[in-house]
Amino acid sequence: xxxxxxxxxxxxxxxxxxxxxxxxxxxxxxxxxxxxxxxxxxxxxxxxxxxxxxxxxxxxxxxxxxxxxxxxxxxxxxxxxxxxxxxxxxxxxxxxxxxxxxxxxxxxxxxxxxxxxxxxxxxxxxxxxxxxxxxxxxxxxxxxxxxxxxxxxxxxxxxxxxxxxxxxxxxxxxxxxxxxxxxxxxxxxxxxxxxxxxxxxxxxxxxxxxxxxxxxxxxxxxxxxxxxxxxxxxxxxxxxxxxxxxxxxxxxxxxxxxxxxxxxxxxxxxxxxxxxxxxxxxxxxxxxxxxxxxxxxxxxxxxxxxxxxxxxxxxxxxxxxxxxxxxxxxxxxxxxxxxxxxxxxxxxxxxxxxxxxxxxxxxxxxxxxxxxx
Amino acid sequence: xxxxxxxxxxxxxxxxxxxxxxxxxxxxxxxxxxxxxxxxxxxxxxxxxxxxxxxxxxxxxxxxxxxxxxxxxxxxxxxxxxxxxxxxxxxxxxxxxxxxxxxxxxxxxxxxxxxxxxxxxxxxxxxxxxxxxxxxxxxxxxxxxxxxxxxxxxxxxxxxxxxxxxxxxxxxxxxxxxxxxxxxxxxxxxxxxxxxxxxxxxxxxxxxxxxxxxxxxxxxxxxxxxxxxxxxxxxxxxxxxxxxxxxxxxxxxxxxxxxxxxxxxxxxxxxxxxxxxxxxxxxxxxxxxxxxxxxxxxxxxxxxxxxxxxxxxxxxxxxxxxxxxxxxxxxxxxxxxxxxxxxxxxxxxxxxxxxxxxxxxxxxxxxxxxxxx
DNA sequence: AACGCAAGTGAATCCACGG
DNA sequence: CCCGTGGATTCACTTGCGT
Numbered sequence: 185x186x187x188x189x190x191x192x193x194x195x196x197x198x199x200x201x202x203x204x205x206x207x208x209x210x211x212x213x214x215x216x217x218x219x220x221x222x223x224x225x226x227x228x229x230x231x232x233x234x235x236x237x238x239x240x241x242x243x244x245x246x247x248x249x250x251x252x253x254x255x256x257x258x259x260x261x262x263x264x265x266x267x268x269x270x271x272x273x274x275x276x277x278x279x280x281x282x283x284x285x286x287x288x289x290x291x292x293x294x295x296x297x298x299x300x301x302x303x304x305x306x307x308x309x310x311x312x313x314x315x316x317x318x319x320x321x322x323x324x325x326x327x328x329x330x331x332x333x334x335x336x337x338x339x340x341x342x343x344x345x346x347x348x349x350x351x352x353x354x355x356x357x358x359x360x361x362x363x364x365x366x367x368x369x370x371x372x373x374x375x376x377x378x379x380x381x382x383x384x385x386x387x388x389x390x391x392x393x394x395x396x397x398x399x400x401x402x403x404x405x406x407x408x409x410x411x412x413x414x415x416x417x418x419x420x421x422x423x424x425x426x427x428x429x430x431x432x433x434x435x436x437x438x439x440x441x442x443x444x445x446x447x448x449x450x451x452x453x454x455x456x457x458x459x460x461x462x463x464x465x466x467x468x469x470x471x472x473x474x475x476x477x478x479x480x481x482x483x484x485x486x487x488x489x490x491x492x493x494x495x496x497x498x499x500x501x502x503x504x505x506x507x508x509x510x511x512x513x514x515x516x517x518x519x520x521x522x523x524x525x526x527x528x529x530x531x532x533x534x535x536x537x538x539x540x541x542x543x544x545x546x547x548x549x550x551x552x553x554x555x556x557x
Numbered sequence: 558x559x560x561x562x563x564x565x566x567x568x569x570x571x572x573x574x575x576x577x578x579x580x581x582x583x584x585x586x587x588x589x590x591x592x593x594x595x596x597x598x599x600x601x602x603x604x605x606x607x608x609x610x611x612x613x614x615x616x617x618x619x620x621x622x623x624x625x626x627x628x629x630x631x632x633x634x635x636x637x638x639x640x641x642x643x644x645x646x647x648x649x650x651x652x653x654x655x656x657x658x659x660x661x662x663x664x665x666x667x668x669x670x671x672x673x674x675x676x677x678x679x680x681x682x683x684x685x686x687x688x689x690x691x692x693x694x695x696x697x698x699x700x701x702x703x704x705x706x707x708x709x710x711x712x713x714x715x716x717x718x719x720x721x722x723x724x725x726x727x728x729x730x731x732x733x734x735x736x737x738x739x740x741x742x743x744x745x746x747x748x749x750x751x752x753x754x755x756x757x758x759x760x761x762x763x764x765x766x767x768x769x770x771x772x773x774x775x776x777x778x779x780x781x782x783x784x785x786x787x788x789x790x791x792x793x794x795x796x797x798x799x800x801x802x803x804x805x806x807x808x809x810x811x812x813x814x815x816x817x818x819x820x821x822x823x824x825x826x827x828x829x830x831x832x833x834x835x836x837x838x839x840x841x842x843x844x845x846x847x848x849x850x851x852x853x854x855x856x857x858x859x860x861x862x863x864x865x866x867x868x869x870x871x872x873x874x875x876x877x878x879x880x881x882x883x884x885x886x887x888x889x890x891x892x893x894x895x896x897x898x899x900x901x902x903x904x905x906x907x908x909x910x911x912x913x914x915x916x917x918x919x920x921x922x923x924x925x926x927x928x929x930x
Numbered sequence: 931a932a933c934g935c936a937a938g939t940g941a942a943t944c945c946a947c948g949g
Numbered sequence: 950c951c952c953g954t955g956g957a958t959t960c961a962c963t964t965g966c967g968t
Contacts, residue, residue, distance in 0.1 A: 237943045244939090245958045247899045253941050263677060292941060293686035293711070297673025304636060304670065312703045313666035315688045317741050318940090323959040324737060326944035327726040330685045330777075331960080333739040335941075336709075338666070353700040364697055366706040368690050368741070373940060376963055391941050404703075471743075476732030476776075480744070480769040486833040502833045503802055504725065504776045505732025513837045515731040556692055556745070683943075720946070726958095737959070841946085841957060890955060903956045 205411070205432045208423070208443045213415035213436040217276035220434070225280045226350070226410035227431075228287045229401060229422050231393060232273065233258045234295045235266045244325050253390045257438070263298065270295075270302045273415055278306060280413065284348040286311065286405050289338045290393070296336045308340040311349075315368045316397060320375075339405065350405050365404070371396045380419050380445055388445045389419035398425040406431055420446025427453045473550045475516045475531070476505025483549045490516075490535040493543060497523035499535065507535075516546070578784070578805045581796070581816045586788035586809040590649035593807070598653045599723070599783035600804075601660045602774060602795050604766060605646065608639045608668045636671065643668075643675045646788055651679060653786065657721040659684065659778050662711045663766070669709045681713040684722075688741045689770060693748070712778065723778050728837035738777070744769045753792050753818055761818045762792035771798040779804055781834045793819025800826045803834045843927060848889050848904070849878025851922045863889075863908040866916060870896040872908065880908075889919070 203224055209216040236258055242250040260266040277287060287308060291299055304310065314337040321333040341349050356365040374394040382388055398421050406412060408430040414422035417435030419442060426433035427450055437443040478484050479501060486503040499507040499519055507519040514522070516531025523529075532550055536543035576597055582589040650660060660681060664672055677683065687710040694706040714722050729738040747767040755761050771794050779785060781803040787795035790808030792815060799806035800823055810816040851857050852874060859876040872880040872892050880892040887895070889904025897907075905923055909916035 234941055235943095236941060239943070242942060242944060243900060243958090246937095247897075247901065248938080250942070250944095251939075258941085292943095293673070293683050294941085294943060296686075297670045297677065297711075300666070300670025301636075301674040310666050312705065313669075313709070314703065315690075315707055315741070317688075320940080320961040321739070322940045322942070323961090324942080324944060325958055327730075327737065327958055328724055328944050329942090330687065330712075330738050330740045332685065332942065334688055334741050336686070338670075339703075351701055357700075364700075364704045366694070367703045368688065368707050372962085375940070375961090379940095387940090472734065474733040476729070476773075477743075477769075479732075480772055486829050500833070502837075503772075503829055504728040504837060506728055506837050508832070513731070515735045517735060518731065717943080839957095845947095845955075888955075901954090901956075903958095905956075 203411075204434060206423075206427070206434075208417060208420070208435040208437055208447055210437060210440060210443055212438055214272050214276045216436045217273075217280055217413075217415060220280045220413075222279050223282045223285075224411065225413040225434070226282055226285050227402070227406045228277050228281060228285070228413045228415070229398065230273070230277065230287065230289045230414065231391070231416050231418065232270065232289065232291070232295070232299065233260075233416075234292050234391075235260050236292075236294050242325060250322075250325075251390075255390060266295065267298055267302060270299055271306070274299075274302060274306050274308070277413070277415060278308070278342065281342055283342060283346055284350070285342065286349045287338075287340050287342075288401055288405070289340075290316070290335055291338075292332070292335050296338070300338050303338065303340055307343050309342070309344040309346065310338060310340045312339045312367050313337065314339060317368055317370045319370055319372045321373065337401075350407055350410070352404055352407075356404055369397070369400060371400070374421075380449060389442055392419040393421045395421055395425050395428075398422055399429065402426060402429050402431055417446055418442055420449050423450045424453050428456055430455055471554050473553050474505065475546075477553060478546065478549045479503065479505045481553065483552065484537065484546070488537065490537055490546065491543060492520075492523070492534055493536055493545075495543070499523070507531075576784075577807060579796075579800070579807075581790060581793070581808040581810055581820055583810060583813060583816055585811055587645050587649045589809045590646075590653055590786075590788060593653045593786075595652050596655045596658075597784065598786045598807070599655055599658050600775070600779045601650050601654060601658070601786045601788070602771065603646070603650065603660065603662045603787065604764070604789050604791065605643065605662065605664065605668070605672065606789070607665050607764075608671075639668065640671055640675060643672050644679070647672075647675060647679050647681070650786070650788060651681070651715065654715055656715060656719055657723070658715065659722045660711075660713050660715075661774055661778070662713075663689070663708055663770075664711075665705070665708050669711070673711050676711065676713055680716055682715070682717040682719065684712045684714055685740050686711050690741055690743045692743055692745045694746065710774075723780055723783070725777055725780075725836060725839075727839040729777055731837060742770070742773060744773070747794075753822060762815060765792045766794045768794055768798050771795055772802065775799060775802050775804055780836060781831065790819055791815055793822050796823045797826050800828055803828055803831060844930065846923045846926050847878060848919075850926060851919065852876065852878050854926070856922045856925070857910065857919070861910065863910055863919065864916065865893075865896070865907055866909055866918075868916070872896070880904075 236253055238252055289299055316335045316337060318333050321331055324331045371394055374392045378395060379392060380388040402425055411432045412422060412426045413434045415436045417437035420435060423433040423435050423446060479486060484501050486501055488501045489498055491498045499509045502508055506513050507516055509519045509523055512522060516535055517529050520529035520531045520534040532547040533545050535546050537546055662672055689708045689710060691706050694704055697704045744767055747765045751768060752765060753761040775798055784805045785795060785799045786807045788809045790810035793808060796806040796808050796819060852859060857874050859874055861874045862871055864871050872882045875881055879886050880889055882892045882896055885895060889908055890902050893902035893904045893907040905920040906918050908919050910919055
């Protein structure tokens with residue numbers, strides 16, 4: 185049943201099933217997990233179907249068609265059907281997880297609330313919810329919602345009493361400029377050379393996760409030599425990262441094409457030396473500050489007047505973070521451009537506010553907000 | 558039952574309950590909401606009890622006691638009890654919400670998954686989940702988890718088919734460096750002078766939300782004059798921000814002390830002028846102009862030729878305001894789509910007319926007609 | 931070679947009004 | 950209520966081609 189074994193099979197007590205280390209098991213995850221011994225896995229990373237309920241197609245403003253996730257494996261008849269599916273795989277995971285093991289699940293608002301509630305119902309104990317902030321999400325094309333710029337991970341132990349789970353706090357803190365690791369992570373989506381593509385140049389899997397995300401999960405909550413299980417293996421990101429970081433993996437995948445691509449990918453991975461297995465320092469976020477934030481924080485009051493350095497133009501601050509120049513309303517940049525009759529303008533340096541010592545550029549407020557972030 | 562009315566009571570048809578505008582209703586939220594007329598509220602902001610399951614006291618490294626949320630109102634016997642509670646208030650909210658209204662709920666990982674799943678069960682339609690990233694969260698003292706640096710908001714309409722909800726996309730974009738607004742918001746927690754404190758200097762409410770958070774919610778999803786309901790009014794942040802931003806509020810609060818503090822707080826709020834609140838103009842709200850009008854006014858003559866910006870296609874203006882592309886006749890949009898082989902097309906920006914200084918989009922004619930109207 | 935511009939793309943529950 | 954249609958709507962990043 186295993187697609188291929190990298191060799192190692194963990195010795196177990198007589199009669200117990202052998203453990204298929206570093207192997208992709210082909211088939212339904214519940215059925216495959218039943219073949220594994222109980223309490224044998226240190227960490228589970230699960231990326232289940234999201235049950236996206238898309239209606240009709242979506243086009244970009246340039247009329248090109250968005251390649252949606254419309255695969256059969258993501259279709260469920262109802263919430264009830266999805267909940268039953270969720271419950272089944274969570275129970276199977278629960279059995280194979282060690283008492284000290286933890287479970288990670290990733291999802292979006294389409295499914296994560298149902299998954300989280302079911303986890304609680306099955307007495308998993310949530311340790312954190314983690315937000316994966318995407319630095320480069322797909323935009324919202326119709327301007328009718330907020331850009332969906334994040335996904336959610338839930339990190340849980342088997343029960344409220346489960347102690348002794350792995351959390352590499354010191355290493356994470358050292359890798360985060362000596363600041364405590366937070367529940368919000370900024371990581372780009374998987375693209376470029378990391379994205380698996382077929383001979384036709386098309387993506388192999390519609391929802392391949394970035395290796396940086398899995399690396400942070402494994403570095404945070406597992407140790408070298410640990411066994412990491414991924415019941416929805418897909419393109420094998422979990423396996424690739426586990427191998428690179430000196431962890432063992434077991435993957436379960438229903439689709440033979442996905443599994444084959446994952447195996448080839450993992451075969452090409454070169455494990456890091458044990459001396460290298462420390463978390464990489466995170467790139468510090470470049471904070472972009474919105475003018476609306478300046479107003480929100482009360483640094484400038486709605487109704488306040490702004491002027492350019494030579495007091496030739498004046499504009500009024502509005503509650504939503506736009507400016508009004510006469511009857512024209514727009515961003516600080518747009519209004520600055522219109523005032524001067526210019527093509528563009530940097531509103532942060534163009535607009536000034538009155539202070540006891542004369543006009544000061546509003547950029548000072550931006551600096552203040554950046555300093556605290 | 559109302560603690561105090563600010564005066565306004567909306568006149569309703571005979572027999573229908575009067576609407577208690579800008580008032581705090583004292584009592585259980587389900588019972589109080591039943592007294593409101595159906596479909597009368599534009600936006601609901603709900604900050605329900607989080608059902609925190611704290612086990613024993615939490616102490617800082619210096620052994621000082623963390624003032625945790627352990628109030629009686631936050632204790633539920635079981636998930637089932639919490640779910641029943643959630644279902645009850647969500648149903649009450651559903652009844653008073655207008656078909657075009659939307660619901661916001663805030664929570665943490667302790668309760669948000671249960672609330673979100675129940676919302677879906679009651680056929681609320683999730684529009685976004687929003688992450689409130691705290692710039693200054695309470696640190697994690699034990700170093701056994703990630704610092705809990707965010708809370709989650711769910712934004713939902715009454716049903717999948719509910720259209721016409723308010724989303725002030727253009728204003729949000731203008732206030733955000735001309736970039737579309739994202740699902741992750743960075744806002745500090747409520748502290749300093751904004752935090753309500755009693756005579757003893759202790760905080761009045763354990764989970765007072767920052768006004769900046771409510772401001773962003775109301776500016777995003779409501780209009781001046783809208784009715785905003787908060788069924789768990791607490792310290793009255795929703796009411797204070799609603800009053801400042803020219804929205805009406807209704808609050809329901811069970812605790813008389815909270816309600817009294819909220820009322821005093823709201824009384825001190827000075828509303829902003831309407832010129833700082835008027836909705837930023839959106840293109841989709843601009844009056845429609847028929848292309849036939851352009852021809853009628855003689856801005857373009859029948860028989861005149863139009864071309865796209867790169868002069869790949871050409872069409873002829875007809876007297877009735879249609880275009881002809883060879884033998885095909887249709888609207889400027891339809892013909893533009895056909896010319897390109899596209900699914901759809903905005904003819905106003907696609908088609909151009911010859912001028913002494915080169916091609917100019919026919920949208921200029923539309924703007925001219927709008928300007929004179 | 932370096933640079934610039936065009937084209938492509940990503941887990942998406944993505945329109946409103948009038949007849 | 951369904952259907953037709955006007956017409957509004959995108960950000961960060963990668964790849965590839967042409968200069």
